Amino acid sequence: MAKAEAFALPESTLWERIKTFVNAELINILAVLLFLLLAFFLLYPILAVLIKSIRGPQGYTLSYYVKFLSKGYYYQSLINTLLLGTINTIICLGVGFCLAYLTTRGPLGLRKPLKLLTMMPLIAPPYLFALSLIILFGRNGIITNAFHLKWSIYGFSGVVIAQTLAFIPLAYLMIENTIRSLNPNLEESAYDMGATEATIIRTVTIPLLTPGILKAGLLVFVMTIAEFGNAAILGGRTPFLAPDTYTMIIGEGDFEMGSVLSVMLIMPCIIIFFMHNYMLKGKGYTTISGKPVASEPRKMTPYIKIPFIIVSFAAGLAIVICFGLVLVASFVKILGVKNEIVFSHIKDLECNLAIYNSTKVSLIAALIGATIGTLLAYVIVRGKFFGRSFIEMISLSGFALPGTVIGIGYLLAFNAPPLKLTGGIIILALNCVFRFLAVGVEAGISKLHQISIEIEEASSDLGANFMTTFYKVVLPLMFPAFIAGFIYTFMTTMVSLSAVVFLVSPGFELAAVRIFDRAIYGEIGLASATTMKLVIIVIICMILLNFATRKTGLDISKKGG
């Protein structure tokens, strides 16, 4: 304030003084506003869960935790969850790496089809795989009957398979992004000096990819333990934390125990989040700066290529079969029971309304999310105020927060006046905005690091005020980051279930929730048809967006995520 007053002329009006003040301090004002938003919509709900877990009817108590730790069931649930997360992360990273390596270093003709194939599950609800696996391996499944299998899909192994298939694309996307920004020169010089391809992968490629692999691992782990669709459909009596939390809150109204389970779910995620930050601290992973030099693709050695291709093809085939089955199931009366072609599943109007709602919520969430993400990135990189890294940490923590917990947090935090937001569409959008914020923020930060501050300084030297500079210089430059945030938020909001399932209300049902309800109810046909329609809508939206960005001369594939 003192600073602003010093600049202001004595005869200036109050309005002018405010204007000068705002102009000088805009970035700090923005920072405070954004921090308040984060605190209110991200920290407060988590805090609400924490408080609920230690508050009984007679005041504060740890009795719910004692109950959690003393019952074998909950303990087993925790062990299963961690085991599922670990196994899944390892498999997803392994397969994801094979795929990413093949699509960037492998045979040219293979790259594009394999990439498209692997990305498919990103646009479908993760529990699509539970549906397909039941059709194939259920007790009355096609493969079970054909080979008289004794293996039961209902249980731990079934959940692992479904979750792995669902999250391979995520691991692939993160690793592929890092591989592409890797300068191949380093690998080539190793090759020229006589190193075998295996040695190069082990000693050059993987170490350089560490940040990408760690980030992928973190994301896959958190998503696996939080997205409960597959576990709820295939789990049988095997307990997992996320579906149990869901049943406790939604089915039984046991908010205290549900909150304890949430806290247990969030703890490993936060530990891994800090470990991941710690491991990356103070190490340089940047290869030679500047644009990568285009070079002739090296031929992969057969004894690397063949296993990589086998792994990738197996994963790709599984994904194709699962998608194919859903496509077929949406046109068949009761797949496996009454194989008649019908169109009633496709025509179901109730589901169309839910898809319409999903699209609406996703567009709103993507718009708000991308805007806030871009602004946050700007404030974090260009701001010079106390607590900057704290804001950065909070906005990136979305990566590590299980959707289930954020959903319950919103339910607890925003259900009573004066903050009553439940029962409408806005809470669904806000929830997704803050859950998926991290991607936009990160893209923005990496974009801003590439833009020299001199451009902005030049603009302000030429007399432009902060707003003009921001609007005319910064915003256009950051646009790819905005688009990256927009697309990620849009896509994930369309298909994610774990948080919004707690927040839907009559008239504001979302497609992902609808499909889950139908699936768990046993109506595979309707669930499949709705999934198909959802996938088509997502694809259309992506094509439109792609087209729009092309028109404006920007390439989304160059997003910095």
Added chain:
Amino acid sequence: MKGKSIFTVVAAIVSVVFLVSYVSAQEVRVYMGLSPENNVKVVNFVKEKTGIQILQTFQSFGEIEAKVKSEAPNFNADMVTGCGSPLAFMAKKNKWAAPYDSPGWKGATSEFFDPDKYWFNMSNFTFVLVGNRDKLKEKGYTLPNSWRGLLDPKWKDQIVMPSPLSSGTANMIRYTFLALYGEEKGWKFIADLDKNIHHYSRSGNAPTDLVGRGEFLLGITSHENVKKRIDEGYPLIWTIPEEGTGYDGTFAFIFPGTKMTDACKKIIDAMGSLEFSKMMAEMGYVTPRPAYNALFGDKPLNYVKLDLGWAAENRPKWNDIWKEKFRTEFK
């Protein structure tokens, strides 16, 4: 500006989407606990008779109860159509329901509406034993004619039933067994049955589909979709074992303080009509006005003697016992 043009495009899309959504008829938000398909039938009936559009999400009885409890007194809906007796009695006691003297219900069987007019029971539903005809034949088994027959070890991992923590059907199954055998022996029976249960489903209708698709041999399930699934061609067979079955209502009430009270009242009135009873009876429900029952026929059902008040009162205690026995002790 490149950034500006795409921003304009997106903003335009969003505003169009918003505009479209605000042009709509008189809408009432309702928590509905029948099976999803039967909910839709009720929605269509109400739309046809009153012109009121019901907005609903499908939830099981337990879910509706949890939701209403957690939201009270700031409900995110205008009324409930289809919840179990525990919530209906609780709503009356806690004044979560607004009384309404409906002219539409004059002359209906008196057990079906509250003497003080807080709740209205759209119809009674019940549970049956279902089996997969083809799979049973394959194994050479027949549908047991007594509930005790389910305890045979040959059914191990072959039976599915809903979870009484989230499903009203399962709550009804549980209090029926407790009434049939007495509390002590009843719990023993449920514990023995648990040994053969593969898993407990979230919703009361799920076993019908799971058994129909041949995933499991037997299911204890709500009658609601049984007829429809058989008509659709599922190889389902059903029976009510000789000991009889239980029942619960599908209750409707209006939340106090809703802005849509008049519309809600019209919906309640419509539910008291003979036409509504006829529609429900066609789905196999036992109705407030006598109508031909498409699933059970003219013969009155063999009910175990029940006291719904006793069942509602003891439910929290029984839930604790059930949780302790079958959920928190991992086997």
